[in-house]
Each structure stands twice: as structure tokens, then as C-alpha cells.
Amino acid sequence: MNPADLSATLLAVVTRVLGRRGAEVAVGIGDVPLERPRNRDHGDWASNIAMKLAKPLGVAPRVLAEEIATELAATEGIAAVDVAGPGFINITLDAAAAGALARVIVEAGADYGRGDLYAGVTMNLEFVSANPTGPIHIGGVRWAAVGDSLARVFQSQGGLVTREYYFNDHGAQIDRFARSLIASWLGEPTPEDGYAGQYIEEIAARVVDAYPGELADIPDRAEVQEVFRSVGVEFMFGDIKKSLLDFGVAFDVYFHENELHESGAVEHAIDRLRELGAIYEADGATWFRSTDYGDDKDRVVIKSDGDAGYISGDLAYYLNKRERGFERNIIMLGADHHGYVRRLMAMTAAFGDTPYYNLEIMIGQLVNLVRDGVPQRMSKRAGTVVVLEDLVDAVGVDAARYALVRSSIDSQIDIDLDQWSRKTNDNPVFYVQYAHARTNAVARNAIAVGVDRSAFDAALLTHETESVLLGNLAEFPRVVRQAAELREPHRIARYSEELAGAYHRWYDSCRVAPQGDEPVTDLHRTRLWLNDATGVVLRNALALLGVSAPERM
Template sequence: MAALPATTAVERPRNPEHGDYASTLALQLSKKVGVAPRELATALAQELGRRDGITSVEIAGPGFLNIRLDAAVTGAIARAVVTAGAAYGRNSQLAGQRINLEFVSANPTGPIHLGHTRWAAVGDSLRRVLAAAGAEVASEYYINDAGAQVDRFARSLFAAANGEPTPEDGYAGDYIGEIAQQIVAAEPGLVGQPAQTALPVFSARGYELMLAEIRGSLERFGVHFDVWFSEKALHDGGAVEHAIETLRKQGHIFEQDGAVWLRTTDFGDDKDRVLIRSNGEKTYFAADAAYYINKRERGFDRCVYLLGADHHGYIGRLKAIAACAGDDPKSHIEILIGQLVNLVRGGQPVRLSKRAGNIITLDELVDAVGADAARYSLARSSTDSALTLDIEEITRHSSDNPVFYVQYAHARIASLLRNAAEKGITRADDYDPALLAHEREKNLLKTLGEFPAVVATAAELREPHRIAVYLEERVATDYHRFYDACQVLPKGAGEPATDLTHARLWLAEATRTVIANGLDMLGVSAPERM
């Protein structure tokens, strides 16, 4: 017997006159079963036509199936959505998978800037989407607290505290002076002390204050990390040495010119990588290897890295680490690369940050547009392309503003339900789904029915922006069209609610549920009033 295809396309046709759904199953199976497509389509149409809820199946072209459903079948979608509530859209396709999702991971030497902010919005949305698809997800922030950048940070603070110019390779910006003042306020005796004595204090105190600020900025943005992992802890705890021995046992380490190397070219990397230099110093690459192995030893099935556009070179080397460790780089590690973000106002680039010198910070963006507008605007586009945000556009209260458009649909429904309550009308315990037969009602119902598939696809492809596109272009648009075409509440003050009134209230509540659930997966609020 010929095997059935792994997936069968059933989709809504562009032209509603072609039916409620269309399928190419006959075309998919024709060669496998040795039957002409149209002949097979005829047999499938006869079988489908016997099923309850299907009113007709028509054959078009070489063997397309156009399927029409009974209004009661489509109308029952509202009941399924409202009954499931907050669980609607969630699925179990990734059940049993433990995923480590690392994103942002900015150096603790300055505020979170606009580039990091895009990953904060996308990463946290992806975390929510993967969890909605049944995965056990741990969001992780890798703290780069080992290496030369921490030393430069300490020297910058030391210079600011002592009224000296910023070191040539140091960090500039008002935030350096602010942190230095906080350290001196806590330990006034530091000023004037020699660098050898003061620098360790500035390093430790500055690191604590900067990391606390980063945490606070992210929490304000609605981004919570399950794990804050210290690079320094890798070195101090012996994890780097352990990783090197693990890789050595796999047979991919060699020594040359007094250095210890990992033969990553065996697995597609453009060159072999040094783990330990000839002077005995361990490299950043050694820490990267240790970090990956540490994640796997903590029980994660898949390690997902969200990296900026300047990290393309990391793809080959990170996948090679996985292969050298004995893992399958196709299933155990995944690297997503995101493009840059530009901020404009009225078409002109936004000024540089006063506080951070040459960057726009997360806090400044939230102050300018709000967390909801910032998160939605950053998460609604594919990370494959650069993004330009216009502050005027994303703060405008009009249908041109995508986040307002979606949130307004939710608020409009909330207002409708409040108006119903004021008229003494409450949604009935049940309704007749066959009454939802208007074309606008059917379109909206079918759109609501697609939400679980949208979530599943967004999780599978790691593309949370698909949910935003669905909310904007499908749900909100179809709801506004339904509301404009279909009278939900009685017009007159004394006019009683009908069975159709209650059916449409179920549909409105189902729409509200889908919008709220979708916005929650993007980390955006669903307001009751606007």
C-alpha cells in the first residue's frame, strides 16, 4: 500500500466561491496509488460527502477538492475557543523537548541598547511560543564577565571617579560617571588610591551595579530570564578544563606550535580553533565550547542561540563544537541570526543617546514609546531583514499603527461586552452555532480556527512574528469587518436579546480570547480600554 504523505495541504481558498476549504490530496496521492488525479478526487469527494458536517465536495481543475461545511460546524469553533480559554492555541508538538534559549547576553559594561532590545523582544516571544507548543524552555542570559572588556570597564570607572580622561580603549557615556559616583558614594576612600588597589573594587562594584541595571531594564520590558549564567564561573569552576578533556576523548584535539587546537575543520568550520594558546591562556573559543557542553550536561536536548548580524561567523564554529562533542549539529544546536534596528522620527534618525554616548538604550526606547509598542514593533517582523522603527508611527493611535490596531480590536470587544452587561445581557451558557451563517461570521470563525496551526508553525520555524501578522492581517481585520456588517446587540433600549445575539456574543468572546492569547505570546498586553 502506498504511504500517505506526511502532511496534507488543506487551506482556505482565496476566492470564497470555491468553498470553505480546498485540498490537493488527490494530486499528492495520484502517482503513488496509480490512479488519475481526477478519478481519485471523485472517489475522495464521494467519501468526504458522506461525513457529517460536510455539505458538498466539488472537484475543480485536474483534481482539486473544494469543500463546503455546514454552518453549524464552522459556528462551533467559537464554543471550542471560549471553552479552552487561555489554553486555546497551545499544542503538544514539542512536548518532551528541553530547550535552552539564550538571547541578549550583552556585556555587563553598559546599558542594553537598541540592537539587544530587538533580541529581547524576539527572544522572549520565542520562549513563549515554544512553551505554547509544549516544550520545556529555559531562557538564559550569558554574562560575559571574564576578559579584557571587564578590565576596560573598571579602568573607565576609575578614570571617571578621579576626574581623568576616559582611557583610549575605555567606555564613554554619562552612565560611566553615574556608576562611578555610586561606587564612590559607597566607598569614598577609593578616590586617590592607586590603580592597583582601587581597580578590583571598581571592577566588582561596577559589575554588580551594571548587571542590576540590565536586569531592571529587561524586567521593565517584560523580559524575565530563568538563568543568568556567568562566563567567569565556567573558568573558576573548572568547566573549561572539563570541556577540553571531553573533546580530547572524542579525538578532535591536537597540539601544534605549543598550543592546543580543536580540529573543527572536520565538521565544516573554515579553520581549526585554538583552545589554549602557547602561553597557557585559554581562549574565548574554549569558553564557548565549555558553555555548550555545560548546557548539554544540564540536560537540554537543544541549545538555541539568538545572535546579532555581526556574529555570522559563529554559526560554523558553534556547530563544529557540537559535532566535536559527539552531538548532531542538526538537532542539538541551532543558531538564529538577526539583523540591525534603526530608529527614526519623521524619517530622520533619532539623536544619539545622551546617557550612553553613541547608542540608544532600551530604557530610552521604552520611555519614548512604551513597552507594548516597543515589544510588538520589534517582534512583528522577520529577523532576517533589517528593521527601521518610526517613533511617530508606533505611538500613533490610528489603524496605521499595527499594535494599536490589534489592541483596539481587543478593547472594542471588551467595550461591547460591557455595553451588553449594561443592557442586562449576559452571554448564554450555550448557543446555536448554525446561526453564525453570515459570510463575515464564517470568515472570522475560520480565521479563529487557524490559531493553533499558526502557533505550531511559529514554533517550528522559530518565527514568532507570524503570530503578529496573523493578529493584524487576519483576526483584527476580520473582526472589524464582522462588527461593521453584523449587529451584535439590540438597537432599541427595550429590545430583547435574541438567539442570534447570544451566538454573536460567543463569537465576540472567542475573538477576544484569540487576540489576548496571541498578544500574550508576544509579551504584549491586551487592554480593556483605549
């Protein structure tokens, strides 16, 4: 019996019990919690449904739990149901019911773990969005890994996801970039507020090579700067795109900030907010009345000199996303952006939307690369910061992605380059990938001696390590759903390591291929199903992280 079937069975029992009590309490499948007990002596599954329903029913939780348990125990496939403490329901499946999951997983293949949490919901996921003034620094790399993984997780739950990169090609930083390129071309010192590094020299040289004439012959310095600005940004952004693609991250939309200011989108957003009473004029400027919606101060939208205020782009961009039909809009920002949350939520409310639903802001903490215990602060290419290529060159794409996704975004992480480059079990990604490769090796060896999946008897999977492994496999759909709901793809990485550990322990205790002259039995065939089911889940989990699942290592 898989978790979905058990949830449906428990829901049916709860519904019947409530009906007998004449209770008018609506209960759906999402209201029936099932968890794996930490202590396996407490059974295969546990639920606190009775404790959740007791208060609205006006009954003691344990009394309600015992009613549910009595009826549930009579269900086929359930060996025992016990009530513990104030009303926990502990459920033990019989061996056949538990083991049947192996076949379910193999037959489901890539679909195992998928759900319908966000079925049909349009979702815009904006991440990375590094300024096109240099290579992607290590903080942006974290968002590349986490954002792409989260998009995969949302899609596994039915979400209609658009990955979007907000291209910051409007503002003073682009002018500083252009002046830095010109200084490199002329052999002058880097401007005090400019950008330095080998990449500046490379881009400047490419701009000169791409220009059809002689840049030195252009008398107007402003015209020269515009050439370096437009062509240089194009080259830099091309490099950024290639770096991300090489990292396994492809965006559906590259949205240019400049379009908001050139297309009239800013004026359109201001007009909409003015209709809603959220815009006023004062001191020659146009203001967003954001304090009415929870902000700490009102924000300038158009300055007195006619230039757009910083928030003007945010207003236009959010409205643009909503008018493109996105119900859920999620933006990933760096650790120094906490101050933006309140004003963006005020903006959401001013447009008549629901803060933290129509718009969510995720804040990620810093990443440090460490070698021999020493933080790596410099990049050969970027000069003052560590960038994507530095991490990939040191450990590879798979290890880089896994290391960046493995921890909660709320925590600062140190990536030990020595650990993540080793081909040993103390490297978490190697440990998980090796487990997957081992499932393939076991299958190849079994098939070579005549073991196939022509028979399946779930009741034969009685070894303690088989019970533990099946329990881990059963958890996968719940872990994926939680990762989507809580925006925490690191749960899938940690789960993968637990599953790999359970598999390795099973491998040490249970044989799939017979030894010597031992005949092939249905136990061997059934264990092959379990072996292959583990391979399916490891493969599905790694796919959600954007990490490869090698068949040989």
C-alpha cells in the first residue's frame, strides 16, 4: 500500500466516523496528515488526525483516535493500528502491502513523486538577474542552482512555471561598465567607481574587434561610450547566458528593464495606481502612497527632475507580470535585500492583490568557497569576487549544483572545495550518485545470471533493511510536495542521502543475484524490483536537483 492509497483509506475511515457522529466538518485529502515515525517500533506510518479534529467535534482526542483505529485495523493490507499518547494513530502495514510499493514505483517510473499541489497554477519564478556588468558571482550562482531546482519541483507538482531573468540594463551601473571598458581600451586606470578584472579587458577587446570602423576616429566621447555600452553589454550578457546554460540553467524569458522605461510600462503602472488612489504629487515629484499599505515611508516614483525613481521599475514590472497572466510571482533576492520586502508587499496590496500570495520574496544568505580551511576571495577572471566558473572549475557542475541546493537558503554556507571534488563517500553528491550507479550494477549482474522481473511477491520482502528501504521510498512524494510548498528544495537533497544510506545498508545485507549454484527464486526476482525501484527514486530526486544520475562510476 503506497502513501497515497493509505491516505485515501484513512480519509474514508475518518469520513465514516465523522458521519456516524453527525459532525459537519469537511475533511479533504490534504487534511489527513501521514508521517514516518522516527522510531520504527511505532509502526510504518503515524497520523495526528484525531488531535486535529477533536476540538471542533468536542471530543477527547484519544477517544476519537480509538474509533478511527478500530475501523482502520480491519482494512486489508494493514497489520496493526495502535493509539499512543494523547491521540497519535500508529499504523503498521503487513509485509505484502508495504512491499507492493516497489512494483508501483518501477511501473510509475519518472512519474513517481509527482503531485497536483499547483496543478494549473501559472507561476513566474525570477532568479539570478545579475547585473550585466560582470560574470555571475557566487551569490548569484546559489540562486541559479536553487531557482532552477525549485522550478523543477513546482513543475513536478503541476505548476505552469516560467523561469525569468530580469536583465538590469537601465541605470548608472551600465554607464560605469561602459566607462570601465573605455579605460581598458585606452590603457587608463579603472575609474574609481568602475569594474576591474580580466573580463573587462576581454570584453573591451571584443568590442573593438566588432566595431566596423576605428573607434579612435570618433570625435564624440559620448558616442564612443554608447558603442561600448550597447555592444559591451550584449557581449557580457551573452557570456552570462552561456555560463548559465553550461550550468544546466535555461530561462524561458529574458526581460529587459530598459523596455519598461521605453515602452510606457512605467506610465501605465502609475496611471493604474493613480486610479486606485495610491499616487499623489508633492514637491514637484510623483509619489507612491505606500505607507497606506504597510510600508515605512512613501516612495518617489518620478523625481522632481523627471527621472524615474527606483521603485518605478518594480511597479511596472510587477503589473506586467500580472497582465501576462501569472498568478504566483516569486522573486529570489540576495541577503542585502531584506529592506525591499515591505515596499514590494505594499506595492502588491496597492494593486489590489494579496501580498505573499501573488508576490513572494525569497531571501538567500551568502556562500563562501573554502580551500584548506581558507576562504577564497579572489577570481582570476573577475578580480575581486569569486564567480560561477571558479566553482565549476574546482568541483564540476553536478557537485556545484548539489552543494548549493543542499542547505536551506536561510543559512550561510561554506563550500569546501577539497571535500566536494573528492570521489569518496564523504562527498554527498558522490555518495548519492554512487548509490544510483550501484542499483544499475546490481541489475546488470542479476540479469547476467538469469534474474529478471518476471515474478513479484511483495510478502517476501521481510528483512529489516527492506522494511527501512521501503519506508524511505514511500516518503519521496511527501518530501517533494513539502519542498514545493515550503520552497525548500534542500529537503530533496537530504532525503536523497538518507535513501542512499538505506540502500547501501540493504545492499550489504540482501542479495539480488544468487551465489554459486544457488537457484534463482522469486525472492531474487522480487528484490530486483526493489533494487530498480530505488534506482527510479534516486534518479527522480537527482533530476529535481538538476544533477545527473550516472549508470556507472
